[in-house]
Each structure stands twice: as C-alpha cells, then as structure tokens.
Amino acid sequence: MSQANTLLQSFDFLIPQFLREDYSPYKCKVSINGINYNLRARRIHLQNQIKTWVNTGKNPFIKPVECQECLFDTRIPNIYIGSDGVCNMCMTYKKNFKQEILDSELQTFLHTPREEGANMDAVVGFSGGKDSAVCLITARQKFGLNVTAVLVQNGFIPEQVIENGKKLCDKLGVELVVLNIDLAPYVKDMMDNNFKNGYPCYKCGDMFYKEIQDYCVKHRINRIIMGRNWWHWIEPEVRSTKWVTDAATGMKIQIFSLPFVLQLTEKDIYRILDDFGWSTVKIHGNSTNCILPGLVEYQVSQRLGYHPELQLLSREVITGFLDKEEAKHQLADVKDNTATLEQLVNKKLEEINQRN
Structure with a gap:
C-alpha cells in the first residue's frame, strides 16, 4: 500500500x-x-x-x-x-440471495404439519389476479395441498373479477371465501391530503393481512400462500417466508411467497394460466384484480414525480420476475382518473353509511 x-x-x-x-x-x-x-x-x-x-x-x-x-x-x-x-x-x-435458503423454506413449508383441529393445509390469499391464481393452481396440482382460497373484497375489486376467480376455484375444487373490508374511508382521507399521509395499496395490504390471519387463527390453519413475487426479507438474508405469532392464541403462522420461492417469471405465470385455460380480467393500472391502482396513479405521480408502483415493479425486475423494458412499458400508461376516483369513493362512502 x-x-x-x-x-x-x-x-x-x-x-x-x-x-x-x-x-x-x-x-x-x-x-x-x-x-x-x-x-x-x-x-x-x-x-x-x-x-x-x-x-x-x-x-x-x-x-x-x-x-x-x-x-x-x-x-x-x-x-x-x-x-x-x-x-x-x-x-x-x-x-x-442464496438459492439454498429458498429451497429450505419451500421444504419447511411443505412439511409443516397441520395445527390440531385444522381440516386444511393452507389458505391461499386469493386476489383474483394472475399471481395468486398461479399459487392456487400450483398448490393444488403440483403440491397436492388441500387449500381454501380467501379473497378480501376492499370495495374496489370488480364483481367480474370475483366471478372469474370463482370459476377457477370451481375448476380446482377449492372453496372461495370472500371477506369484506371498507377501504373507501381511508382512500378519502388520503385524497383529502393529496396522498401525503398514505398510499391506498399499502393500507389495503395491512388490512388484507389482518383479515387473512384472523381467518387462519379461527380455522387453525398455520400456513398462508401469497402471490408475492419478491422477498419478504432482504436482510440479513433474502427470504420468502415471514413468520407471525398470533398474540391471543400463540399460534405461529407462515406467510409464504410462492412465485418468489419457485423463482417464477411473468412469462412462467402466463404460461401456467394458459395451460390451465384461465385468464384474468383486463384492468387499467398495475393490477389484474383491483381498479384502485389505476385510479390513483395520476395524482400520486404528480406529487412524487414518479409512478407510485415504481417500487413494486423495480423489485420484480430485481428478482428476475419481469424484464426492465417491460416494467418501463407498464409504468408508461398513466391516466388522469381523478373524477372517476372521486365519484366512486363518494358512492362507496354512501353505501357504508347506509349499511351502518
């Protein structure tokens, strides 16, 4: 030196x-x-x-x-x-990243015994979109698991998406359970604050996980399969599984990212769906099940200076799920749906008030 x-x-x-x-x-x-x-x-x-x-x-x-x-x-x-x-x-x-860690997590997930009193191996967090659909197909056909598909309706998932998902579940012989949450009041609050105090998809994700976990605890199911195609943890090592413990019962639950652990690409996803003979409902925005991302993208993009789903697509590129140019293409089509968003949120709020 x-x-x-x-x-x-x-x-x-x-x-x-x-x-x-x-x-x-x-x-x-x-x-x-x-x-x-x-x-x-x-x-x-x-x-x-x-x-x-x-x-x-x-x-x-x-x-x-x-x-x-x-x-x-x-x-x-x-x-x-x-x-x-x-x-x-x-x-x-x-x-x-170490492939052997993902391989080990897959084996742990597949060989985890059921909780006493459970009559199902796992819940599939089913959104009606492409990734969770592949999870359902893979869990049943490749791994032979007995699963229940649980869809959390946030008020912004079109009924045709749910009906389309039901066709898939019927074909696989899987029960579809629909749970309901009221996301509209949170969206209204975020709109009023120009989305400086939150992003709807993040709030929806938190509520979604809570509903799914509560369902699992009620039915003694200790495994959840998610259509997430990126990591749950990146430090100190990349992992596909998140473990949570229910505070009331002490039951431990695995939340497992199946497309990521199998290192599937978007092309793999569509190939599996094509082979099975099922396709998603076409929706504007970076989603194949919920209309909300496409409704808020313009306002949030204007505030941030970049597309709000840039983080999601970047993670998909990093994992190899999606190619960079295709990701850029998906972010390029931004539409100003402000008027539609306001009308829809106000309609949802009226429905909630009438129901209560």
Missing part, C-alpha cells in the same frame, strides 16, 4: 459515515412513496443523492441517476447508486 493511500485511510474518520459505508434502502427507514417526507427524510434523501454523485460522478440534482439494472433512481429517497452503476437495493439483494 502506498504512503498516500495509508495517509488517506488515516483520515477516513473525517469522511461522513454515509459516504464511507454501504447500506440497504430499508436501513434508511424512509418511505418510498413520500409518506412523512419530513426533515429527517429530506436529510436522508440528500445524503443518498450526494453519495450517488460521489460514487458515479453524475449530478442527480440536474438529472435523476437511474440504476443500470432496475428502475430505481435518485428521485427515490432511500436509494443511492454505487460506483458500478447499480442501486443499493440491487446490491443488497445480490449480496444476500
């Missing part, structure tokens, strides 16, 4: 820690969708932009610097780009 390098290293402590160390987006603890974009979030965002500039020599304050491999760029608060042109999410995934 040269004397110059030795001298530089001896003064490392003068360089800010965020420039000296690599870290994942999750360690930033900042929302990608601009929720609580407060002073702390702005500071973290600024640090990541400076880090990108130092690493790449490209000024993100003039033009966003995009990852060479996925869609993430420096407009996203918790993202920075490394000297190799790859973002910290891609970096973390590559560093922590």
Whole structure:
C-alpha cells in the first residue's frame, strides 16, 4: 500500500459515515412513496443523492441517476447508486440471495404439519389476479395441498373479477371465501391530503393481512400462500417466508411467497394460466384484480414525480420476475382518473353509511 493511500485511510474518520459505508434502502427507514417526507427524510434523501454523485460522478440534482439494472433512481429517497452503476437495493439483494435458503423454506413449508383441529393445509390469499391464481393452481396440482382460497373484497375489486376467480376455484375444487373490508374511508382521507399521509395499496395490504390471519387463527390453519413475487426479507438474508405469532392464541403462522420461492417469471405465470385455460380480467393500472391502482396513479405521480408502483415493479425486475423494458412499458400508461376516483369513493362512502 502506498504512503498516500495509508495517509488517506488515516483520515477516513473525517469522511461522513454515509459516504464511507454501504447500506440497504430499508436501513434508511424512509418511505418510498413520500409518506412523512419530513426533515429527517429530506436529510436522508440528500445524503443518498450526494453519495450517488460521489460514487458515479453524475449530478442527480440536474438529472435523476437511474440504476443500470432496475428502475430505481435518485428521485427515490432511500436509494443511492454505487460506483458500478447499480442501486443499493440491487446490491443488497445480490449480496444476500442464496438459492439454498429458498429451497429450505419451500421444504419447511411443505412439511409443516397441520395445527390440531385444522381440516386444511393452507389458505391461499386469493386476489383474483394472475399471481395468486398461479399459487392456487400450483398448490393444488403440483403440491397436492388441500387449500381454501380467501379473497378480501376492499370495495374496489370488480364483481367480474370475483366471478372469474370463482370459476377457477370451481375448476380446482377449492372453496372461495370472500371477506369484506371498507377501504373507501381511508382512500378519502388520503385524497383529502393529496396522498401525503398514505398510499391506498399499502393500507389495503395491512388490512388484507389482518383479515387473512384472523381467518387462519379461527380455522387453525398455520400456513398462508401469497402471490408475492419478491422477498419478504432482504436482510440479513433474502427470504420468502415471514413468520407471525398470533398474540391471543400463540399460534405461529407462515406467510409464504410462492412465485418468489419457485423463482417464477411473468412469462412462467402466463404460461401456467394458459395451460390451465384461465385468464384474468383486463384492468387499467398495475393490477389484474383491483381498479384502485389505476385510479390513483395520476395524482400520486404528480406529487412524487414518479409512478407510485415504481417500487413494486423495480423489485420484480430485481428478482428476475419481469424484464426492465417491460416494467418501463407498464409504468408508461398513466391516466388522469381523478373524477372517476372521486365519484366512486363518494358512492362507496354512501353505501357504508347506509349499511351502518
């Protein structure tokens, strides 16, 4: 090592820690969708932009610097780009991904015994969309599991999606259970705040998981299969399974991302559906079951400066589920459906008031 390098290293402590160390987006603890974009979030965002500039020599304050491999760029608060042109999410995934861990999780899931009193192996969190449909087909036909399909109706899933899903369940000999939640009041609150205090799909996801877990506890089912095609955990290692413990009963439940553990691609998904003879209902927006993403994308995009589903599609690109150009194509068609959204939410609120 040269004397110059030795001298530089001896003064490392003068360089800010965020420039000296690599870290994942999750360690930033900042929302990608601009929720609580407060002073702390702005500071973290600024640090990541400076880090990108130092690493790449490209000024993100003039033009966003995009990852060479996925869609993430420096407009996203918790993202920075490394000297190799790859973002910290891609970096973390590559560093922590091990196929043998996913293989082990699959075996654990398949060989977990039922809880006493259960008459089903697992619940499939069924949305009526393409990914959960493949989960249902795979669970029944490939793994021979006895499953129940549970669909959580948030008020924005069209009835034709549910009817289409019922046809799939009937063909597989699987019961379809529909649970209902009222998402509209939360959407109205977010609309009134220009979506600065939340993003509907995140809130829906939280409510969805609670309904599914409550159903599992009630019926003593300790496994949930999800159509998620990216990780549940990325640190300290990439994992497809999330374990939760019910506070009231102490029952442990596995929440398992089947497309991800099998490393399926979008082409694989459509091939399986074609082979089975079933197709999804066509819906605008980045969804094959719910109309809400397509209704809010314009307003949220205007506020953020990027598409609200950029995070989802970037993760799908990182895992190899989706090709980068196809992901960009999916984000390109943004429609202003503000009037339709307002009318629909007001109608849903009226229905809730009448029901109560």
